[in-house]
Amino acid sequence: MIYLNNAATTKIKPKEVLQAVNGFMKELNVSPGRGADEESVAADRILTEARELLAELFNVSDPSKIIFTLNCSDALNTAIKGVLRPGDHIIISPFEHNSVVRPLRYLEKLGIEVSVAVGCSVEGVLEPQVVERHIKSNTKLIAVLHASNVTGAVQPVKEIGEIARKKDLLFLVDAAQTAGSHEIDVKDMNIDLLAFAGHKGLMGPMGTGGIYVGSRVQGPGCRGIEPLRHGGTGSQSELEVQPDIMPDKFETGTPNTPGIAGLKEAVEFILKTGVDKIKDHGEKLTEKLLKGLTAAKNVKVYGPGDPSKQVPVVSFNIEGMEPTTVGKRMEDEFGIIVRTGLHCSPLCHKAVGTFPKGTVRISAGYFNTGKDIDAAVKAVRKIAGG
Amino acid sequence: MSNISEVNAANFEGEVLKANIPVLVDFWAPWCGPCRMVAPVVEAVAAETAGKLKVVKLNTDESPQVAAQYQIMGIPTLMFFSAGKLADRITGYLPKDQLLAKANAVIGKK
Numbered sequence: 474m475i476y477l478n479n480a481a482t483t484k485i486k487p488k489e490v491l492q493a494v495n496g497f498m499k500e501l502n503v504s505p506g507r508g509a510d511e512e513s514v515a516a517d518r519i520l521t522e523a524r525e526l527l528a529e530l531f532n533v534s535d536p537s538k539i540i541f542t543l544n545c546s547d548a549l550n551t552a553i554k555g556v557l558r559p560g561d562h563i564i565i566s567p568f569e570h571n572s573v574v575r576p577l578r579y580l581e582k583l584g585i586e587v588s589v590a591v592g593c594s595v596e597g598v599l600e601p602q603v604v605e606r607h608i609k610s611n612t613k614l615i616a617v618l619h620a621s622n623v624t625g626a627v628q629p630v631k632e633i634g635e636i637a638r639k640k641d642l643l644f645l646v647d648a649a650q651t652a653g654s655h656e657i658d659v660k661d662m663n664i665d666l667l668a669f670a671g672h673k674g675l676m677g678p679m680g681t682g683g684i685y686v687g688s689r690v691q692g693p694g695c696r697g698i699e700p701l702r703h704g705g706t707g708s709q710s711e712l713e714v715q716p717d718i719m720p721d722k723f724e725t726g727t728p729n730t731p732g733i734a735g736l737k738e739a740v741e742f743i744l745k746t747g748v749d750k751i752k753d754h755g756e757k758l759t760e761k762l763l764k765g766l767t768a769a770k771n772v773k774v775y776g777p778g779d780p781s782k783q784v785p786v787v788s789f790n791i792e793g794m795e796p797t798t799v800g801k802r803m804e805d806e807f808g809i810i811v812r813t814g815l816h817c818s819p820l821c822h823k824a825v826g827t828f829p830k831g832t833v834r835i836s837a838g839y840f841n842t843g844k845d846i847d848a849a850v851k852a853v854r855k856i857a858g859g
Numbered sequence: 860m861s862n863i864s865e866v867n868a869a870n871f872e873g874e875v876l877k878a879n880i881p882v883l884v885d886f887w888a889p890w891c892g893p894c895r896m897v898a899p900v901v902e903a904v905a906a907e908t909a910g911k912l913k914v915v916k917l918n919t920d921e922s923p924q925v926a927a928q929y930q931i932m933g934i935p936t937l938m939f940f941s942a943g944k945l946a947d948r949i950t951g952y953l954p955k956d957q958l959l960a961k962a963n964a965v966i967g968k969k
Contacts, residue, residue, distance in 0.1 A: 567932035592919035592926045594891045595933040742924040824933035826950030
């Protein structure tokens with residue numbers, strides 16, 4: 474079996490990740506920060522060290538600004554619902570995932586105004602001037618994904634971040650498809666809120682994720698962000714209200730410590746390997762994939778079509794065939810796992826022109842090889858009849 | 860150079876919605892690469908349907924209100940209007956024979 478659905482989750486993880494999850498549950502398995510004993514302190518240290526490593530990866534100076542969440546959708550909910558108030562306006566790209574679109578469609582009912590930056594190219598790259606055009610007097614937040622999970626297109630986040638800063642707006646980046654495989658520098662990119670998944674490019678376990686909350690969002694004199702949940706934090710237990718300290722303000726309830734122990738090892742693996750090397754490997758696989766698919770008969774490839782402008786995610790369709798049929802045949806006849814349909818991003822498919830059928834999506838991970846891509850291309854060509 | 864006339868937010872109603880023949884609107888922007896690819900296709904279809912189909916362009920940068928009204932997420936988007944109503948909609952590139960077939964379907968229905 475060849476697994477090429479890494480945009481959903483990376484199936485193969487570094488072996489250290491598996492050892493760490495297992496090791497934690499076998500040897501420690503106590504609640505972090507809920508006790509002054511040595512083991513509870515050791516469990517808490519795992520969270521602190523994971524925060525420090527993630528801070529290093531994203532160039533965050535203060536690791537306490539990294540908050541652990543259930544996953545990237547939860548991180549995006551934390552940012553969106555925490556920051557926006559009735560009467561506020563938010564601008565999003567037309568390529569956003571449902572984890573941004575659905576919370577916003579809900580918030581619209583509560584009086585929050587949402588603009589989709591209409592009029593972007595079907596290649597799937599956001600034009601910064603289009604975003605700027607949508608700014609209004611009540612605009613508070615701009616939310617953009619770093620790379621699309623449909624087209625793979627990497628967005629000009631730095632340029633959009635500059636616009637947000639210039640206009641004194643908050644800037645939220647959804648790094649679900651780039652964290653771990655592309656350079657992310659919250660300072661250089663003017664990012665105020667960075668949401669990430671732990672189980673995709675970061676190669677950690679499922680049920681991990683997080684958000685960086687920058688100082689422009691929190692603290693005195695700022696706009697303020699409210700937590701999504703309230704409850705036990707293991708700190709300031711004398712208070713009947715949620716503590717205002719970071720990261721406790723946002724981390725309610727016992728965290729997924731075995732998962733985060735795995736994530737810590739995953740981030741260490743990424744830092745040791747080098748994001749550049751991981752990115753380079755992805756580009757090589759994308760180049761091979763694009764070359765093979767664009768040369769195939771009856772195959773239409775969506776997105777930028779340039780390995781330097783996208784993550785290793787490529788969407789395509791075979792003329793006259795349903796995406797689901799193609800995906801099923803790739804699995805049944807060739808043992809290749811891909812994803813078909815709308816990939817939780819109907820808005821993006823509307824922008825690209827592939828709504829409502831969607832596409833077939835091949836997404837490679839760090840542990841995929843050129844041989845995997847060759848096999849996928851061969852399968853698509855066979856199915857497409859050329 | 861294109862000889863297809865531009866419409867904008869101010870004259871969209873008169874030029875498109877109240878036109879007495881079906882209209883094809885090419886939503887585009889100057890920086891958009893795929894828009895340049897589809898432009899000759901639109902021109903060729905305009906030439907072959909002259910008198911039966913009115914073909915116009917709308918710059919989404921200059922008339923964002925219209926782009927928002929019709930939820931033009933990605934460009935190029937090609938929209939056919941007949942008697943003021945949206946008759947068909949295509950996002951992205953398509954070859955001339957396919958666009959012509961769609962144009963003829965809209966013209967034929969009228």
